[in-house]
Amino acid sequence: MLIKIALVILFLIVTAFGVLYLQIFVLGKKRHKLAFDEEYEKERAKSYPPPFPNGWFSLGASDMVKKGQVVETTVLGQKLAVFRGEDGKVGVLDVYCPHLNANLAYGKVKGNNLVCPFHAWEFNTDGTCEHIPYCDKVPQGAAVKKWIVDENWGIIMVWYHANNELPTWNTEGHYTEIPQLKFHCRTSEVLRIHLQDFNENGADHAHFAYVHDLLTIPFANRWVTVKHQLDLQYGEGDKKNLAWFTDQADLHWRKSGKKIERAGGKAEVTFFGPGFLVFKFYTEIGDMTLVKTFTPIAQLKVRMDDYVYAPKGTFGLSIKYLLGEATTQFHDDIAIWERKKFAQKPLLVKGDGPIMKMRNWYSQFYSEPTSMGVENKMVAITENETSEVLKTSEVFA
Ligand code: FES
Ligand SMILES: [Fe+2]
Missing domain, CATH: 3.90.380.10 (Naphthalene 1,2-dioxygenase Alpha Subunit; Chain A, domain 1)
Structure with missing residues (x-):
């Protein structure tokens, strides 16, 4: 009899915890689904200030790109190529190669440079073309836009300014x-x-x-x-x-x-x-x-x-x-x-x-x-x- 009572009490306790857990960690997280209406979104967008204020913005956690890797990301209305050279430094470049606009994010990392998948031009983290394998001379000014990068708190951040002004503050030293x-x-x-x-x-x-x-x-x-x-x-x-x-x-x-x-x-x-x-x-x-x-x-x-x-x-x-x-x-x-x-x-x-x-x-x-x-x-x-x-x-x- 005692065992039966104990089992019933145990059952009630487990059920109570189950209901609590379900409510707090599952049902409590239920969200209203939002039907996407493109026209309405356009209307809403018109009422707001510019979508991209000036500042530092995260591209993601540091492990989004390991040494020798390149990935593509879309932020601030554009596609960027994010790569990490053998020296561990992250480079962030506009994704389109200035030669014939191939997508650099589909290239590969060689040493500390990013190599375009189309004709193998090599760009450093400053976006400057350092080497063209089939031509002795790199044209002056051959470069792709580089983004200013900070890597702190395990996050890769880029500086955005609508008028391309330099950072007025940085992300270091806080916390x-x-x-x-x-x-x-x-x-x-x-x-x-x-x-x-x-x-x-x-x-x-x-x-x-x-x-x-x-x-x-x-x-x-x-x-x-x-x-x-x-x-x-x-x-x-x-x-x-x-x-x-x-x-x-x-x-x-x-x-x-x-x-x-x-x-x-x-x-x-x-x-x-x-x-x-x-x-x-x-x-x-x-x-x-x-x-x-x-x-x-x-x-x-x-x-x-x-x-x-x-x-x-x-x-x-x-x-x-x-x-x-x-x-x-x-x-x-x-x-x-x-x-x-x-x-x-x-x-x-x-x-x-x-x-x-x-x-x-x-x-x-x-x-x-x-x-x-x-x-x-x-x-x-x-x-x-x-x-x-x-x-x-x-x-x-
Ligand atoms: S398009 Fe990049 S090297 Fe030709
Ligand atoms: Fe609030």
């Missing part, structure tokens, strides 16, 4: 503690968004109470709600490409409104220009760091890659839960961004947060005129034009 953390996994997905919407999200204080007030734990939302306390700071001078966003998310009892102690978490986000950011999560069940990159591929088409780190010794299931929670929160936003137009003149009210201030900061990443033929340009809007800029204590959702 030196990442090598001390344990790398867990990386994820990648393509979204139909403009990457500015992601940055505006932190300044859009009001939406937190309506989009980010739930947990993925089943039934928990009947009793508890998440409230956010937000703060946003912008860099100046040689740090003007940086912005910092803090979100203290606490659990509260729905009925009494009372805060549940030690049940929330804090997120600190550093934006490094338009292309990448670092999220640090601090919670009672563990800490997690996300390096998040946004690479525009075409208009309203952005690849988002996440590189997930945590302090050594952090419980694996904690990371899985935190990552699932963060991913769900992102997707709750993304579902809205993928269906919206850009409000050039939003109707803001008290409590909306410093959206215009964020736009003002972001406008430094656009050039005029842009080379992309997009007519809409971001107008720098002063802080006074927003309804108010709230202090942390005033934005309790």
